[in-house]
Amino acid sequence: MKLLCTDLDRTLLPNGDESESPAARPVLWHLLQSHAVALAYVSGRDLARILKSVQQYELQKPDVIVADVGTSVYVRDGEGWLLQEAWQLQIADDWNGLDSEDMRELLASFNELEDQEADRQTRFKRSYYLPRELDTENLKLRLEELLAGQGIKASLVFSDDPQKNVQLLDVLPLHATKVDAIRHVQKLLEVDNEQTLFSGDSGNDVTALASEIPSVTVRNADLPTREAVRRLAALNATEASSYQAEGALSLAGGRALNGNYAAGIVEGLVHFNSAWSELLDSEAWVAKALELYALQGEAGSLQA
Ligand SMILES: [Mg+2]
The missing domain is CATH 3.90.1070.10 (Hypothetical Protein Ta0175; Chain: A, domain 2)
Known part of the structure; x- marks a missing residue:
């Protein structure tokens, strides 16, 4: 896997009612770093609100930001962000x-x-x-x-x-939804479906979660969303690429990952890359993840 595209609110950001496993985000960041996986945040938020959440939740800086539900794509350029004009031109025709x-x-x-x-x-x-x-x-x-x-x-x-x-x-x-924007990001970064994972939890994620792109619906997604994803994946015959987190993983040392938020993303990564589970079973690797990516302040774990 070379690219993780993830929704933010209630997918990577633990700002829903369910609890987040404390080790989930450190393990996620260390998995991405260990396998040199590029990171794209795909959100209904605008660029400023996405950058605010990166700071508030101590998230890793992404390589690409898909903002405004897919209508804006930004690529990291040093400390700044470059709006992809070609994408805007491409979608303008529909309107x-x-x-x-x-x-x-x-x-x-x-x-x-x-x-x-x-x-x-x-x-x-x-x-x-x-x-x-x-x-x-x-x-x-x-x-x-x-x-x-x-x-x-x-x-x-x-x-x-x-x-x-x-x-x-x-x-x-019509062609500016999250799944279309993800396909655009795949082209920009020259990665194919087998090298991509998308994670999401709700309405505007459903078409991507039921597409041919490997995906994980995090466990805290509500029941209607999980059912909508299942139905659409059956219709698209994409069940094999549409995984739903169950909270079934555990880490070396007996720590459980509950499948919510980042834990669900980790479960999805391991589902589609079964060899990666060896790292989660390694005491030393998990200890390193917690050491490297422990949240620095209270803000990282605050509810928004
Ligand atoms: Mg969401």
Whole structure:
């Protein structure tokens, strides 16, 4: 494996209700370092919020950042980040020359759509809040009809924000979802599917989790998400590349990895690279991981 692409909130970041195994992140970082695996963060957050979480949770600096649910790709350039203009040009076609401000006007008659804050809107991402109980199937059909009538190819990505108790809707160019952006990153880094792992936990991760790219759904993902991934993987005949963490791993010295967050990512890495489990069985290797990557402050383990 040469590339780990991972979602952040409630996948790598332990900011859900479940607990994180204390050794999980140190073991993950040491596994990546031991095998020279490139790292990409793939998030609905924008670049600034991603960098903030890197600092807050003492995450390793990634090589690539996919922000705004796949609509922006940045490559590390020294201390800075270089926006991949080619990616933006490629996805712009789907919206027929429109940007997210035009999209706002076009969808203004949908009263159930509440605009997210201005700083959550980007050039090719229009984001809304929806009531938690809203029937999204019906809304989706009506949106699709209107957009198709305008010659716009869009992806409608629904997800949940349990902390705010709302549903989220991102309207994106059709080919600008997380899985499309991951394929773009694979091309940039010249790695194939067998060399890639994606990890995720919720709505906007589902298409990637059920794709031909090897993936792990972390154990703390909610039941509807796990079922949606299973159904879609069956439909795509990609069950072999779509793994769901169970919390089945343990480390030398008897420490358990519970399958949540980073522990789920480690489980996925070992599932697709069975030889790597030898390292987890080595007392010396695990001790080194804890020594090298022990969290420096309280902030690393704080709930967001
Ligand atoms: Mg997430």
